Amino acid sequence: MVSISKSVLVYYKMLALLFAIILSTGCSNDVDSSPDAPKAIRGTLNLSAWDLSQDGPLTLDGGWAFDWMQLLEPDQNAVPPRWFTVLPGSWQPAQPDKHSSTGYGTYRLRIILASPQQQLALRVPQIATAYKLWIGSELVASKGQVGTDAASSRPQTEAEMIYFQSPSTKFTLTLQVSNYEYRTSGVQSSIILGTAEMMAKEDRSRWMTDAFLYGSLFVMSIYHLGVFRIWRKDLARLYFGLFCLALGVYAILISDISPFGWVADLPWKAMMRAQYVMLSVNLSLAVLLFSALYPVEYSRRVLKIIVWSSILLSAYSLLAPFPLVTYADLLQIVITIPAAAYGLYVLGLAAKRKLDGAFTGLIGVLIIIALYIYLVSDGLRISESRILMAVGFILFVWLTSLIIHFRFAKTYREAESMSRHMREVNTGLERKINERTADLELSNQSLEKMNAELARLENSRRRLLSNISHDLGTPMTLIQGYVEAMLDGVVDKPEQLRKYLRLIHARIIGLNRLIHDLFELSKLEARQISFAMQELPVREYVGLFFERYELEVKNAGLSFELRLPSKEPGPSLFVMIDVDRLDQVYTNIIYNAIKHTPAGGTITLEYTVGAGRIVTRIGDSGPGIKEEDLPYVFDRFYRNDKLRSSAGGGSGLGLSIAKEIVEFHAGTIWAESSPGQGASILFVLPVFRPKDGG
Structure with missing residues (x-):
């Protein structure tokens, strides 16, 4: 099912309501024009058996007395008629030897009522192209x-x-008509007689129907033009x-x-030309509409020909x-019929x-074919019912708008999909x-x-090269000096040579040890070792390294003390360590302490x-470290006479290596000292x- 918005459903409900109103108002006061209704015969309409208040209004159709090329007035009603002609219709049949639609003449009709009527009404249609009407001896319209x-x-x-x-139960209608501007002559639509009350009600109904119908056309026009203003790609709506x-x-x-x-003095000729131009405009817009609805099926060449x-027909109009311009409606039929036939083919x-x-x-x-023929050809008179025109209007507009809304619903459905x-x-x-994003993260x-x-790695490489160039320079210079002294003969005694x-x-x-320590430190810094x-119980850890270094410390003439926690660690407490790497930490720190502790001192x-x-x-119980040197003791090759001396045999990298190993174990290392207190x-x-x- 196509999903249609609420506004579209309301739109169709309004159209259905309009259709119902047109039918109800248009048919509420039907004028009797059936074969059983009285007809005028040879200039007389006998209504003695017809009660206008009961039987309703009726058309004054039939044979009227007609005087061609004479303008008679009521005081001349005694003059016998020269011809009789049928209304509605052209006056030409009354003049067999003349076929011109231009000229003038007088229609007369004697009406006989059953009884005097209080108030009557007469509806006179549009008559081409001028007229005067008397009821009895009174001029009532001109x-x-x-x-x-x-x-x-x-x-x-x-x-x-x-x-x-x-005036009485018998009176005469005298109608003078002249025409020099229109292609058809005579009275082409029925004159209607009825009681004033019924005719007034019928007139109001006609006005309501027409106003509602044309107002609806304008509302639909504004609606679709407004939609086009929002969505300019939909030319069909335009x-x-x-x-x-x-x-x-x-x-x-x-x-x-x-x-x-509304404006009695508007130029009639200008309004007629406007009617014919609007006919041409309507046809052009109709073919443009269907070419926009079916652009593949509708030939562009045919479209150009019709438009x-x-x-050209508008220019002619x-x-x-x-009266030549009044033939524009017939020319319009000539264009409309093939255009409609092609439209049928396309559809x-x-x-x-x-x-x-x-x-x-x-x-x-x-x-639209039937509607155009009805509107532009009074002579053909396919139907003379006003309701047909209203129904034709609304049906055509409704069906055409239905096509557009089918397309809208399809577009809406595709948009939803x-x-x-x-x-x-x-x-x-x-x-x-x-x-x-997760992968990129x-x-x-x-x-x-x-x-x-x-x-x-890059930092380690730079520092390695810097340290190598710095710390290899001094020993290599000494070795070079010793070798040159031997080569120059400065040292010639065997004891000096040894x-x-x-x-x-x-x-x-010393250089081998330095190079080894440098490479090891660089690998530690680059995390390449x-x-x-392994997991080791804390109670085993605290006794593991003391035993390894106790003998060496004592052989150096120093005391070695072990101070355990006041409370023995429980068996469930562990450390995660690499025993060999951590042993290297102890070695570097303890040997550094031995080197800087005087004989008889103590290492704890x-x-x-x-x-x-x-x-x-x-x-240790040595001289200690100066306060300003404490932050740098773990820097490689930090120069301090107490910490490092080439003559002492140290590489100056022991504490730096210890620091890297401890940090790998997720630990931290630092130094504390007070000068003179170790x-x-x-x-x-x-x-x-x-x-x-x-």
Whole structure:
């Protein structure tokens, strides 16, 4: 099912209501023109058996007395008629030897009522192109100027409702008519007689129907033009809106509520030309509308032919003299019939291809064909019922708007489908974007990690090269000096030669140790050394390293003390360490302490456990470290006479290596000292219980 918006449903309900109103108002006071109703015979209409108040209004159709080329007045009613002619119709049959529609004449009809009537009404249609009407001896209506030639006449046509009181049960209608401007002559529509009350009610009904119908056309025009203003790609709405507007203007021009009734002095010729131009405009807009609805099926060449033909016909309507210009409606039929036939072909082709609204369009074209013939050809008189014109208007407009709304509903349905598809695509796209974003974040993290590693490697490389160039320079210079002294013969005694060779050997050993420490430190900084981590109970850890260094410290003439935690660590407390790498930390710190502790001094190994960590303190009783040097003791090759001396055999990298190893164990290391009271190196390692994260 096609999803149609509420506004569209309301739109169709209004159209259905309009159709019902037209039918109800148009049929509420039907005028009796059936074969059983009285007819005028040889200038007399006998209504003695017809009660206007009971039987209703009736048309004064039939044979009227007619005097060709004579303008008779009521006081000349005794003059016998020369001819009789049938109304409605042309006066030409009354003059067999003349076929001109121009001229003048007098119609007369004697009416016989059953009884005197209080108030009667006579509806006189538009009569081409001027007339005077007497009821009895009273002149009751006059439109235009009746004349015996074109110069003395003035055209004006307007339907009129005349209210009067019958002079007696017998009275005569005298109607003078002249025509020099229109292609058809005579009285082409029925004159209607009825009671004043019924005729007034019928007149109000006609006005309401016409006003509502034409107002609806203008409302639909404004609606579709407004929609086009919002969506300018839909040319069908533009043409349909303009078509409704032009159709409404044309219908007002030819209707009983036309401007003729509002402004009596409007030029009749200008209004007639406007009618014919609007006919051409309507046809052009109709073909443009269907070409926009079915652009593939409708030939552009045929479209141009019809539109240009309508333009030429409009020019003819504006420029041709009267009465030739009044043949424009017949020329319009000549153009409309083939255009409608081609429209039927196009719609049939569209229906065969199962395009939306094609079958509805077929019905609409058939309606417009009948409507155009009815509107432009009074002589053909396919139907003289006003309700047919109103129904034709509303049916055609409704069916055409239905086609447009079929297209709108299809577009709306496609838009909904596309919107639903786009939502699905967007949902999938968002999911993919989130996935790709997560992947990119992982990649970014990986790149950041790689970048950090590269930065670490690059920094390590720079520092390695800097240190090598700095710390290899001094020993190599000494070795070079010793070798040059030997080559120059400065040292020639065997004892001196052995002494110099021992010095060179010592320097080479020191260089090997320095190079080894440099490469190891660089690998540690670049995290390129693997660690064999293992869980070790804290109670085993605190006794592991004391035993390893106790003998060496005592052999150096120093005391070695172990201070354990005041409370023995429980069996469930562990540290995660690489025993060999951590042993290297102890070696560097303890050997550094031995080197800087005088004979008879003391080295202390102390452990403290608490707050999820174990603190290791290795202290000596040496001279200590100056306060300003404490922040730099872990920097490689930091130069301080107390900490480093080439003559002492140290590489100056031991504490830097210890720092890297401790930090790899997620610990921290620092130095504490007071001058003259010794120095201490402390480092902290995390402890854990296996159930908490082992």
